[in-house]
Amino acid sequence: xxxxxxxxxxLLVFLLNGAVFAQKTAGEHVDDPVTTARVKMALxxxxxxxxxxxxxxxxKGIVQLAGxxxxxxxxxxxxxxxxxxxxxxxxxxxxxxxxEKRSAxxxxxxxxxHAKVKLAIAESNATIALKVNVExxxxxxx
Numbered sequence: 185x186x187x188x189x190x191x192x193x194x195l196l197v198f199l200l201n202g203a204v205f206a207q208k209t210a211g212e213h214v215d216d217p218v219t220t221a222r223v224k225m226a227l228x229x230x231x232x233x234x235x236x237x238x239x240x241x242x243x244k245g246i247v248q249l250a251g252x253x254x255x256x257x258x259x260x261x262x263x264x265x266x267x268x269x270x271x272x273x274x275x276x277x278x279x280x281x282x283x284e285k286r287s288a289x290x291x292x293x294x295x296x297x298h299a300k301v302k303l304a305i306a307e308s309n310a311t312i313a314l315k316v317n318v319e320x321x322x323x324x325x326x
Contacts, residue, residue, distance in 0.1 A: 218271065219242045219245065219247065219270075219271035219272060220247070222269050223242070223265070223269045224238075226265050227262060227266075232258060232261055232265065233253075234254055234258055237251050237252060237253065238250070238279065239251045240266070242271075245271060245273035246274045246275075246276060247269075247272050247274070247276070249262055249263065249266055249275065249277050249278060249279050252279070252281070252282050255281060256281050258279075259279040259280075262277070263275055
Protein backbone atom coordinates (compact mmCIF):
# COMPACT_ATOMS: atom_id res chain seq x y z
CA UNK A 185 0.00 0.00 0.00
CA UNK A 186 2.84 2.39 0.88
CA UNK A 187 4.48 1.68 -2.50
CA UNK A 188 1.23 2.53 -4.27
CA UNK A 189 0.86 5.86 -2.45
CA UNK A 190 4.49 6.81 -3.18
CA UNK A 191 3.96 6.11 -6.87
CA UNK A 192 0.71 8.06 -6.80
CA UNK A 193 2.39 11.05 -5.17
CA UNK A 194 5.26 10.96 -7.70
CA LEU A 195 2.79 10.79 -10.58
CA LEU A 196 0.75 13.65 -9.16
CA VAL A 197 3.87 15.84 -8.74
CA PHE A 198 4.97 15.01 -12.28
CA LEU A 199 1.57 15.92 -13.71
CA LEU A 200 1.36 19.15 -11.73
CA ASN A 201 4.84 20.17 -12.82
CA GLY A 202 3.89 19.49 -16.41
CA ALA A 203 0.80 21.65 -16.07
CA VAL A 204 2.71 24.48 -14.42
CA PHE A 205 5.54 24.51 -16.96
CA ALA A 206 3.49 23.73 -20.05
CA GLN A 207 3.59 26.55 -22.54
CA LYS A 208 0.43 25.45 -24.32
CA THR A 209 -2.70 23.59 -23.37
CA ALA A 210 -3.66 20.43 -25.24
CA GLY A 211 -6.28 22.43 -27.11
CA GLU A 212 -3.72 25.01 -28.20
CA HIS A 213 -1.45 22.26 -29.52
CA VAL A 214 -4.32 21.25 -31.79
CA ASP A 215 -5.75 24.70 -32.52
CA ASP A 216 -2.51 26.46 -33.48
CA PRO A 217 -1.67 24.23 -36.47
CA VAL A 218 -5.30 24.48 -37.64
CA THR A 219 -5.15 28.28 -37.37
CA THR A 220 -1.86 28.32 -39.28
CA ALA A 221 -3.40 26.22 -42.06
CA ARG A 222 -6.49 28.47 -42.20
CA VAL A 223 -4.35 31.60 -42.55
CA LYS A 224 -2.20 30.02 -45.29
CA MET A 225 -5.33 28.94 -47.18
CA ALA A 226 -6.91 32.38 -46.80
CA LEU A 227 -3.77 34.02 -48.22
CA UNK A 228 -3.79 31.65 -51.19
CA UNK A 229 -7.55 31.95 -51.77
CA UNK A 230 -7.33 35.74 -51.75
CA UNK A 231 -4.57 35.64 -54.35
CA UNK A 232 -1.98 37.39 -52.21
CA UNK A 233 0.81 37.59 -54.77
CA UNK A 234 3.61 36.47 -52.46
CA UNK A 235 1.56 33.97 -50.43
CA UNK A 236 4.00 31.12 -51.12
CA UNK A 237 6.84 33.22 -49.67
CA UNK A 238 4.99 34.13 -46.47
CA UNK A 239 5.80 32.04 -43.41
CA UNK A 240 2.90 31.67 -40.99
CA UNK A 241 3.39 30.51 -37.42
CA UNK A 242 0.84 30.43 -34.62
CA UNK A 243 1.27 30.27 -30.87
CA LYS A 244 -1.70 30.51 -28.51
CA GLY A 245 -3.80 32.09 -31.27
CA ILE A 246 -1.22 34.77 -32.04
CA VAL A 247 -0.25 34.56 -35.71
CA GLN A 248 3.15 35.72 -36.89
CA LEU A 249 3.66 36.53 -40.56
CA ALA A 250 7.29 36.58 -41.67
CA GLY A 251 9.16 36.68 -44.94
CA UNK A 252 9.60 39.07 -47.80
CA UNK A 253 6.95 40.52 -50.09
CA UNK A 254 7.12 42.81 -53.12
CA UNK A 255 5.00 45.71 -51.87
CA UNK A 256 3.65 47.50 -48.82
CA UNK A 257 0.16 46.78 -50.17
CA UNK A 258 0.80 43.02 -50.13
CA UNK A 259 2.13 43.26 -46.57
CA UNK A 260 -0.96 45.17 -45.43
CA UNK A 261 -3.38 42.86 -47.24
CA UNK A 262 -1.74 39.75 -45.76
CA UNK A 263 -2.06 41.22 -42.26
CA UNK A 264 -5.74 42.06 -42.76
CA UNK A 265 -6.54 38.61 -44.16
CA UNK A 266 -4.76 36.92 -41.25
CA UNK A 267 -6.61 39.08 -38.71
CA UNK A 268 -9.99 38.12 -40.22
CA UNK A 269 -9.23 34.39 -40.15
CA UNK A 270 -11.08 32.17 -37.68
CA UNK A 271 -9.05 31.34 -34.57
CA UNK A 272 -6.72 34.35 -34.83
CA UNK A 273 -6.52 36.43 -31.64
CA UNK A 274 -3.74 38.76 -32.76
CA UNK A 275 -1.39 39.25 -35.75
CA UNK A 276 2.30 40.09 -35.60
CA UNK A 277 3.04 41.24 -39.14
CA UNK A 278 6.81 40.93 -39.51
CA UNK A 279 6.75 40.86 -43.30
CA UNK A 280 9.45 42.91 -44.98
CA UNK A 281 9.10 44.64 -48.31
CA UNK A 282 11.83 43.79 -50.82
CA UNK A 283 13.68 46.93 -51.83
CA GLU A 284 15.21 45.65 -55.06
CA LYS A 285 15.70 42.56 -57.17
CA ARG A 286 18.34 40.18 -55.84
CA SER A 287 21.13 38.87 -57.97
CA ALA A 288 21.83 35.14 -58.16
CA UNK A 289 24.95 35.73 -56.08
CA UNK A 290 23.01 37.50 -53.33
CA UNK A 291 20.41 34.75 -53.28
CA UNK A 292 23.15 32.13 -52.99
CA UNK A 293 24.89 34.09 -50.22
CA UNK A 294 21.57 34.36 -48.36
CA UNK A 295 21.02 30.60 -48.69
CA UNK A 296 24.47 29.84 -47.30
CA UNK A 297 23.99 32.31 -44.44
CA HIS A 298 20.57 30.75 -43.69
CA ALA A 299 22.13 27.29 -43.41
CA LYS A 300 24.92 28.59 -41.14
CA VAL A 301 22.48 30.35 -38.80
CA LYS A 302 20.17 27.31 -38.56
CA LEU A 303 23.19 25.05 -37.90
CA ALA A 304 24.45 27.34 -35.13
CA ILE A 305 21.01 27.33 -33.50
CA ALA A 306 20.77 23.54 -33.80
CA GLU A 307 24.21 23.08 -32.27
CA SER A 308 23.34 25.30 -29.31
CA ASN A 309 19.88 23.87 -28.69
CA ALA A 310 18.50 21.19 -31.01
CA THR A 311 15.05 21.30 -29.41
CA ILE A 312 14.51 24.97 -30.14
CA ALA A 313 16.03 24.83 -33.65
CA LEU A 314 12.88 23.27 -35.09
CA LYS A 315 10.77 26.11 -33.69
CA VAL A 316 12.98 28.99 -34.84
CA ASN A 317 12.12 30.65 -38.13
CA VAL A 318 15.12 32.25 -39.85
CA GLU A 319 14.57 34.71 -42.68
CA UNK A 320 17.45 36.27 -44.61
CA UNK A 321 17.31 38.91 -47.30
CA UNK A 322 20.34 40.74 -48.64
CA UNK A 323 22.43 39.30 -45.80
CA UNK A 324 20.04 40.64 -43.13
CA UNK A 325 18.95 37.97 -40.64
CA UNK A 326 15.43 38.33 -39.32
